[in-house]
Amino acid sequence: MDYLYTFLKFIIGGSIIVGVTVLAEHIDPRYGGILAAAPMITTLAFLFTWSEAGQQTAQHLVISTFWFVIPTMVFLLAFYFLMSRFSLLMTLGGAYGIWIGATLVTNHLLTRM
Numbered sequence: 001m002d003y004l005y006t007f008l009k010f011i012i013g014g015s016i017i018v019g020v021t022v023l024a025e026h027i028d029p030r031y032g033g034i035l036a037a038a039p040m041i042t043t044l045a046f047l048f049t050w051s052e053a054g055q056q057t058a059q060h061l062v063i064s065t066f067w068f069v070i071p072t073m074v075f076l077l078a079f080y081f082l083m084s085r086f087s088l089l090m091t092l093g094g095a096y097g098i099w100i101g102a103t104l105v106t107n108h109l110l111t112r113m
Contacts, residue, residue, distance in 0.1 A: 009048060011080055067110055071102035 016035065024032025042065055050058040079095035086094065 009044070012044060014042060064110075067106055070101065071099050071106050074102040075099035 020032045022032075023029075023035055030083045033057055039107045046062060049061050075095050075098065078098040079091060082091040085091075
């Protein structure tokens with residue numbers, strides 16, 4: 001394993017997270033949301049996968065990402081609605097519980113296709 005390459009991937013991903021929080025705190029949460037929702041991390045994952053594992057694996061990753069965005073949208077909706085009713089930890093726990101359920105359902109449906 002090339003540790004420098006792995007470290008570079010870590011730095012790139014972390015930089016985007018820092019960018020999201022800086023935009024949300026100092027400029028406008030909407031711009032932080034745009035950066036958080038932008039497919040930059042996903043694109044980097046596709047590029048790194050393509051270069052390390054080849055086109056076929058990257059294609060499978062792309063289609064899997066497409067289907068598993070659905071549980072992520074369910075997570076975001078659950079998080080939004082739970083946030084006004086519960087503490088942050090309970091909101092996170094509930095939203096992740098709902099996400100796990102939606103992910104399991106999506107995975108089950110995909111294995112039947």
